Amino acid sequence: MSSQPRIAIDAMGGDEGVRVMMAGVALARRRHDGLRFLLFGDETRIKAALDHHPNLRAASEVVHSDSVVDGSEKPSTAIRKKGSSMSMAIAAVKSGDAGAAVSAGNTGALMAMAKLALRTMPGIDRPALAAMLPTLGDNDVVMLDLGANTECDARNLVQFAVMGAAYARIACDLERPRVRLLNIGTEELKGTDEIRDAAAILRAADALPLSFEGFTEGDKIGRGDVDVIACDGFSGNVALKTAEGTARFVTDLLRKAFTSSLRSKIGFLISKPAMHLLKHHLDPNNHNGAVFLGLNGVVVKSHGSANDKGVANAVHVAARLLEEDITRRIAADMAGVAALFNVASKQELPVK
Amino acid sequence: MSSQPRIAIDAMGGDEGVRVMMAGVALARRRHDGLRFLLFGDETRIKAALDHHPNLRAASEVVHSDSVVDGSEKPSTAIRKKGSSMSMAIAAVKSGDAGAAVSAGNTGALMAMAKLALRTMPGIDRPALAAMLPTLGDNDVVMLDLGANTECDARNLVQFAVMGAAYARIACDLERPRVRLLNIGTEELKGTDEIRDAAAILRAADALPLSFEGFTEGDKIGRGDVDVIACDGFSGNVALKTAEGTARFVTDLLRKAFTSSLRSKIGFLISKPAMHLLKHHLDPNNHNGAVFLGLNGVVVKSHGSANDKGVANAVHVAARLLEEDITRRIAADMAGVAALFNVASKQELPVK
Numbered sequence: 001m002s003s004q005p006r007i008a009i010d011a012m013g014g015d016e017g018v019r020v021m022m023a024g025v026a027l028a029r030r031r032h033d034g035l036r037f038l039l040f041g042d043e044t045r046i047k048a049a050l051d052h053h054p055n056l057r058a059a060s061e062v063v064h065s066d067s068v069v070d071g072s073e074k075p076s077t078a079i080r081k082k083g084s085s086m087s088m089a090i091a092a093v094k095s096g097d098a099g100a101a102v103s104a105g106n107t108g109a110l111m112a113m114a115k116l117a118l119r120t121m122p123g124i125d126r127p128a129l130a131a132m133l134p135t136l137g138d139n140d141v142v143m144l145d146l147g148a149n150t151e152c153d154a155r156n157l158v159q160f161a162v163m164g165a166a167y168a169r170i171a172c173d174l175e176r177p178r179v180r181l182l183n184i185g186t187e188e189l190k191g192t193d194e195i196r197d198a199a200a201i202l203r204a205a206d207a208l209p210l211s212f213e214g215f216t217e218g219d220k221i222g223r224g225d226v227d228v229i230a231c232d233g234f235s236g237n238v239a240l241k242t243a244e245g246t247a248r249f250v251t252d253l254l255r256k257a258f259t260s261s262l263r264s265k266i267g268f269l270i271s272k273p274a275m276h277l278l279k280h281h282l283d284p285n286n287h288n289g290a291v292f293l294g295l296n297g298v299v300v301k302s303h304g305s306a307n308d309k310g311v312a313n314a315v316h317v318a319a320r321l322l323e324e325d326i327t328r329r330i331a332a333d334m335a336g337v338a339a340l341f342n343v344a345s346k347q348e349l350p351v352k
Numbered sequence: 353m354s355s356q357p358r359i360a361i362d363a364m365g366g367d368e369g370v371r372v373m374m375a376g377v378a379l380a381r382r383r384h385d386g387l388r389f390l391l392f393g394d395e396t397r398i399k400a401a402l403d404h405h406p407n408l409r410a411a412s413e414v415v416h417s418d419s420v421v422d423g424s425e426k427p428s429t430a431i432r433k434k435g436s437s438m439s440m441a442i443a444a445v446k447s448g449d450a451g452a453a454v455s456a457g458n459t460g461a462l463m464a465m466a467k468l469a470l471r472t473m474p475g476i477d478r479p480a481l482a483a484m485l486p487t488l489g490d491n492d493v494v495m496l497d498l499g500a501n502t503e504c505d506a507r508n509l510v511q512f513a514v515m516g517a518a519y520a521r522i523a524c525d526l527e528r529p530r531v532r533l534l535n536i537g538t539e540e541l542k543g544t545d546e547i548r549d550a551a552a553i554l555r556a557a558d559a560l561p562l563s564f565e566g567f568t569e570g571d572k573i574g575r576g577d578v579d580v581i582a583c584d585g586f587s588g589n590v591a592l593k594t595a596e597g598t599a600r601f602v603t604d605l606l607r608k609a610f611t612s613s614l615r616s617k618i619g620f621l622i623s624k625p626a627m628h629l630l631k632h633h634l635d636p637n638n639h640n641g642a643v644f645l646g647l648n649g650v651v652v653k654s655h656g657s658a659n660d661k662g663v664a665n666a667v668h669v670a671a672r673l674l675e676e677d678i679t680r681r682i683a684a685d686m687a688g689v690a691a692l693f694n695v696a697s698k699q700e701l702p703v704k
Contacts, residue, residue, distance in 0.1 A: 136601060136604060136605070147536050150536070150543060150544050151544060182590065184499050184502070184585070184586055184589040184590065184593075191502060191586070192502050192503060192586065217589075217590075217593050218589070218590040218591065218592070218593030218594035218595075218596075218597055219593040219594065219596045219597030219600070220593075220597060221594060221597055221598075222597055222598065222601040223597070223601075231590075233536070234536055234543070234544070234587060235586060235587050235590045237536040237569075237570070238534065238536065238569075238570045238583075238587045238590055238591050238594075239570065239590050239591070239594045240570070241536075241569050241570030241571040241572075242570035242571065242573060242590075242591045242594040242595050242598070243570075243594050243595075243597075243598045244570075244571045245570055245571030245572060245573055245574055245575070245595075246573075246574065246594070246595045246598035246599055246602075247598055247601075247602055248571070249488060249574040249575075249599075250598075250599055250602040250603065250630075250634070251602065252488060253488070253629075253630050253633055253634070254606070254626075254630055256629075257623075257626035257627065257629040257630045258623060258626050260625075260626060260629060261625065261626070263622060263623075263625065264622075264623050264625060264626035266622055267619050267620070267621075267622030267623025267624075267626060268619070268623060268626075269619075270615060270616075270618055270619030270622060271609075271610060271615075271616050271619025271620060271623060272619075273612075273613065273615065273616060274606075274609035274610050274612060274613070274616035274619060274620075275609065277605075277608075277609040277612060278602075278605050278606055278609045281605055282602070282605070
């Protein structure tokens, strides 16, 4: 790796095009002075966009790529496509030219490419997709896995908890994040064997830099009394999407209610600053940047429809994880847990 | 069973006490003229409450019970408790004295007792907990299982789809409800083997009185473009609770926003009718009454904190399912699916 930290950017992913990607990266650069960028994609369009961001241009190297992974492309097809901006950005992390990659492209393709090129880090069986969700508390909550693994065993869940805690320590500046497993009740007997076994291991792992506080339920995700929620990718994906859908559902109802009469319309106009606050809090751009944890390298997925502020957030997440060397942190933490897995295995823990 | 339909009411369950339960039953009676009730619980308190509802008193028989199942009691303890109002209400369904039972007590205990006493109906491997959720469309959506079964195989999911459709036909007055399976993507290859196998069976089951339309995702639950969503009890419970939690989260944010300045407070006062509309739409009392489907008898769970209107809704659900003989309908539908299970088994469908 070069002496200065570099981030590889897939400039072509994202529904909003190269301009918005470049505007976002330029915004992020202001927060991270020494950071440099490798920009992969259509050279002409990238250079045109950089004309508006001379500071970013000075900190970047543009690498032309001929092809782009399509949003609807199957991961199995995408990984065979030669020289796409996405695969080149990941290859830069693999070769050490960059420390992290950011893409707003096809999630499935990005995940497949990242896994294939970077491989799962020692001590981790499967990588997970993690994101920060808004809460009513002071901090956001880190939730994982959000869909990388449909089914998970107890070891996977423990590893997700450890990786999520490492992420929360960096992103939320916490010493011992409070960690819970998602379940359908808070009593010890609730849930699947996998969840109960994972809880037993985490309860015993008191040397870890996290505080395991048992189970949590779907209605408590946004309450702000937990820093990390670990779960299998199926229920994590269901929870994330249900939360998004319900937030949209309530705000749609609100819009309907506010336009139902002249009186409501006037009330709405007067309350606009209040509604603006609500919108700001729920704006996904403020929480943009999902991270693939557990790979040999940092890969961040920016939402396809993110604006420049959203892209900046995703790049900021990548920069922080790179600066704080999350991969090394996770490796160190997992070394402490490995012994517990061995004990658990001897007790005939059902490990798939 | 007596000539007139009767519903057994556990008068003691629920946080709001006997009075609210009786007020709710009295409300429901007005919508169902010929309906009669068996009221189980503390005779003195029930009779005192009935003084306010002479019409309900005329249609009811009070049966004294000495004990009550506690809200925090473990199901395993509760089922051994003799003569609780909950167990007596369920026993009345078993003996045929009543056609349905309604309780606002401990969900786990109610589920355990109902399963033990009423047994699973022929053709159904496991009962499921179903509820109606609000949508932006004209109809509510029936979702099941919401937590009765932590893990489910393909047969369970198919049975849930068939039972949910029978429920929607009655409750939403639909001929061929649109049914989808909850998944983490809509492409055919998404999800677990269980989900994909269930989809294959449902796609082949074109004689069923339902229209199987593939998969849906968490963010589309409230969109109103599907009538029944079937899923395993773990993800169903996560989705239901996440939706509840997020709706509360957004309305909490809204309240905060509206009290953040004098201007917002004035806007709030003016928009009160609009906010009232929103509250009405999200009020759980309007959707109260979760149903255990797949048992030899109808059992409805009313929410512990439901008001009289909520209780009335739960009793109305029980009355409708009894009037329309849901158990017979499910049995008839399942007879048509059994053949498909056999074909699927021969094709080495992984059936646990």
